[in-house]
Amino acid sequence: MNATVLSAINEQINSEFEASYTYLAMSGFCEEQKFLGAAKWLRMQSDEERLHGLKLFDFVLARDGKVELHTIEQPKVGFESLSAVFEQALAHEQRVTTEINALYELCFEEKAFAEMTELQWFLTEQVEEEKTAREIVAKFRLVKNDPAAILDLDRELGARSVAA
Ligand SMILES: [Fe+2]
Ligand SMILES: [Fe+2]
Secondary structure, three states, X not given: XXXXXXXXXXXXXXXXXXXXHHXXXXXXXXXXXXXXXXXXXXXXXXXXXXXXXXXXXXXHHHOOOOOOOOOOOOOOOOOOOHHHHHHHHHHHHHHHHHHHHHHHXXXXXXXXHHHHHHHHHHHHHHHHHHHHHHHHHHHHHHHOOOHHHHHHHHHHHHOOOOOO
């Protein structure tokens, strides 16, 4: 595998595990605040991000590349509100989409065709991740500070059944 591409994919592996860590911190915050539905949703999201990291981890190894696991930054642990958690989740997903786009562009420039095919899955996944986060954020913006509506939303988030 091309060294530039390999290094960039290793960066993305780090980013996916960092996302997993970020969502786990968010989940812990929500659990502390007794928003158990949101906590469950975020923990599943954390699991999903870990699987994204592992997908690239396995891909690098399949391509006979060397995986490098880098340091993960300490995630933010305090939030103003439940809605602020999901605003940050959306911003995070938008940032990851930018990363994946840049990575795809690099692979295109380097004519790394197998890597482009692998990354197509991530491009599609980001469309879904942003869509989901945007829908949740829209609901929080709508209900503002209405406690009953926030509790309903928390219950709705707790109904999530798959980490995908
Ligand atoms: Fe991801
Ligand atoms: Fe994500």
